[in-house]
Amino acid sequence: MDEFDLIHSITPWTIHHSSVDVGIGDDAALYTAKHGVQEIVCVDTMVEDVHFKLHYSSPEDIGYKALAVNISDIAAMGGIPKYYLVSIAVPSKWTKAEIKAMYEGMNELGKLYHMDLIGGDTVSISDKLVVTVTVIGEVEKGRACLRSLARPNDIVFVTGEIGSSAAGLSLLLEETNLQNSSVETDYFIHRHKRPQPRVSVGRLCSSMNRAALNDISDGLASELNEIAEASCVSIEIDESMLPIHSDLPKLHRNWKEWALFGGEDFELTGTVSNDEWEVLKQKCETHQLPITKIGHVREKTESNVILKTDNGLRILEKKGYNHFK
Ligand SMILES: Nc1ncnc2c1ncn2[C@@H]1O[C@H](COP(=O)(O)OP(=O)(O)O)[C@@H](O)[C@H]1O
Ligand SMILES: Cc1ncc(C[n+]2csc(CCOP(=O)(O)OP(=O)(O)O)c2C)c(N)n1
Ligand SMILES: [Mg+2]
Ligand SMILES: [Mg+2]
Numbered sequence: 001m002d003e004f005d006l007i008h009s010i011t012p013w014t015i016h017h018s019s020v021d022v023g024i025g026d027d028a029a030l031y032t033a034k035h036g037v038q039e040i041v042c043v044d045t046m047v048e049d050v051h052f053k054l055h056y057s058s059p060e061d062i063g064y065k066a067l068a069v070n071i072s073d074i075a076a077m078g079g080i081p082k083y084y085l086v087s088i089a090v091p092s093k094w095t096k097a098e099i100k101a102m103y104e105g106m107n108e109l110g111k112l113y114h115m116d117l118i119g120g121d122t123v124s125i126s127d128k129l130v131v132t133v134t135v136i137g138e139v140e141k142g143r144a145c146l147r148s149l150a151r152p153n154d155i156v157f158v159t160g161e162i163g164s165s166a167a168g169l170s171l172l173l174e175e176t177n178l179q180n181s182s183v184e185t186d187y188f189i190h191r192h193k194r195p196q197p198r199v200s201v202g203r204l205c206s207s208m209n210r211a212a213l214n215d216i217s218d219g220l221a222s223e224l225n226e227i228a229e230a231s232c233v234s235i236e237i238d239e240s241m242l243p244i245h246s247d248l249p250k251l252h253r254n255w256k257e258w259a260l261f262g263g264e265d266f267e268l269t270g271t272v273s274n275d276e277w278e279v280l281k282q283k284c285e286t287h288q289l290p291i292t293k294i295g296h297v298r299e300k301t302e303s304n305v306i307l308k309t310d311n312g313l314r315i316l317e318k319k320g321y322n323h324f325k
């Protein structure tokens with residue numbers, strides 16, 4: 001395979017934004033930024049055997065998810081994703097067709113959001129595939145949904161359902177043996193491989209007077225701890241209010257651990273004022289975007305996040321996925 005030939009073959013033919021002045025082909029990309037707008041930039045890396053395994057993820061799946069997790073971080077700021085750059089470190093066993101298929105997976109998702117691929121980097125690596133995606137987006141000035149914007153008495157919410165991605169991963173890694181054959185396992189596996197970033201909910205949140213947001217990559221408990229820390233508040237959530245798929249409890253008796261600490265749901269969790277909660281909920285309903293109230297923000301106490309259960313209160317530590325633990 002020839003590096004330059006590969007780059008030529010993944011160069012998009014069309015652009016969605018006329019603001020792209022120079023895309024792939026020069027030393028750097030150039031785009032014209034607007035007044036009254038804040039640029040948002042984020043980068044996340046996916047590594048073979050850390051974030052996915054080749055025996056169950058197709059090149060398209062890997063590409064799709066590498067872009068999705070970054071769009072999710074833009075969504076968690078309340079922004080609109082616009083451009084992306086892709087850096088790949090590829091083992092020699094990969095064919096050009098497989099690499100192109102990975103870009104197809106990215107393109108499948110990128111085109112839904114009218115995103116332009118504007119650059120990247122290609123290197124060889126001895127063993128495992130590494131994919132790093134940078135996404136650039138924008139948000140109206142002053143409207144970003146920062147983690148530091150939660151205030152006492154706010155409502156705490158989460159979009160979609162949680163725990164399904166961890167269930168899917170457990171099925172893929174064959175850690176969960178299915179006892180109940182009525183469960184549609186493909187659904188959970190799909191949730192793990194093809195998370196849907198919640199850009200629309202992020203945009204609705206950015207139109208509120210004040211909203212804090214975080215996307216669920218490391219797990220609900222971890223993300224709520226980050227909001228509580230950044231906002232100097234405490235958060236109390238109710239176990240019985242957590243939105244889960246009705247089949248989740250059939251998969252494993254420890255399904256609550258998946259919901260709280262599993263991660264990779266790429267749903268949004270956040271807070272809005274009590275007054276604005278009904279407005280946000282209504283807007284989400286109108287657009288058929290699932291959102292659920294799960295608790296309240298409190299004045300800061302010694303515990304950042306508390307879970308109300310049938311057996312009393314439990315402190316939710318910042319435990320979840322951690323690369324070095
Ligand atoms: N190696 C690094 N160098 C500089 N900044 C980093 C590095 N790793 C993470 N960060 C920054 O730390 C913050 C938290 O990172 P991370 O937990 O990966 O966020 P997220 O879960 O939203 O992807 C982000 O602002 C990110 O940009
Ligand atoms: C083979 C495999 N093992 C374990 C996991 C679980 N896992 C890997 S990374 C991760 C957390 C999210 O990834 P990270 O790189 O921390 O994303 P960020 O928080 O930066 O968005 C989880 C739950 C997985 N997806 N695949
Ligand atoms: Mg990250
Ligand atoms: Mg994030």
Ligand SMILES: [Mg+2]
Pocket residue numbers: 044069070073217
């Ligand atoms: Mg992330």
